[in-house]
Each structure stands twice: as C-alpha cells, then as structure tokens.
Amino acid sequence: MSRNDDVQNSCDDDTCDCRGILLSAIAFFLIWCICKWVVRKLDKDYAVVELVALMYSNCGFIGIPMAQGIFEAQGVFYMTAYVDNSTIFYVVLLEERGKKRWN
Structure with missing residues (x-):
C-alpha cells in the first residue's frame, strides 16, 4: 500500500473536501482581518495597495511543495483550496477598486 492509498482512504467521503475548502476560507479571512x-x-x-501587498504571498510557489512535503497529497489539496480563495479575493478586490476609481 502506497502513501497515496492512505490519503485516498482517509478522504473517501465528501466531508473531507468541504472541510478543506472551509478551513482555507477561514484562514484567509483571518489573514484579511489582521492585514485590514x-x-x-x-x-x-x-x-x-498595502492590503494586497501584505496579503499576497507566493503561496503557490512555496506553499504547495511545502504542503506536499509535510502533509503529502492531502496537504496539496488544502493548499490548492487556499490558493483558489486568495485568487478569487484578489480579483474581486481589484475589480471593485477599479470600478470605484474609474466611475
């Protein structure tokens, strides 16, 4: 049995997927509150500008390999959920800021 089989067996139900997305959203919200x-x-x-500079980390570059090294495949899933949340937040924040500035 390989390591990937262990991770697959521990995350067979849908609650594992939802938990990862929820935990990453909570972590991102806490970071946003601190930076705000x-x-x-x-x-x-x-x-x-400062808010985005404080919050934006290159989590995809260093975070995903680090999560894979520490938590294996399941860590990559959680880190990817965090990267997705941060990308969505930056798009929404910058789009809203651009609408206010140009109107």
Whole structure:
C-alpha cells in the first residue's frame, strides 16, 4: 500500500473536501482581518495597495511543495483550496477598486 492509498482512504467521503475548502476560507479571512487592521490608518488609495501587498504571498510557489512535503497529497489539496480563495479575493478586490476609481 502506497502513501497515496492512505490519503485516498482517509478522504473517501465528501466531508473531507468541504472541510478543506472551509478551513482555507477561514484562514484567509483571518489573514484579511489582521492585514485590514494593520492598514486601517493609511490613506484609502494607499491602503488598498498595502492590503494586497501584505496579503499576497507566493503561496503557490512555496506553499504547495511545502504542503506536499509535510502533509503529502492531502496537504496539496488544502493548499490548492487556499490558493483558489486568495485568487478569487484578489480579483474581486481589484475589480471593485477599479470600478470605484474609474466611475
């Protein structure tokens, strides 16, 4: 039995998939709250840039291999869910900011 079989057997039900996405969303929300608190006193235009700079990490580059090394295939799944959440957040944040700026 290989390591991948162990991971596959531990995540056969749908709750494992939902739990990973939920945990990554919670982690991303907590990071967002902390960063929002850090930039709260800055000028609004500058604060958006700083917020994205603080929150954006190259988690896809270093996080996925690190999760694979520590937690194997299941860690890659959780890290990918986190990367997806961060990408969606950045698109929404930058799109909303662009609409306000150009209108």
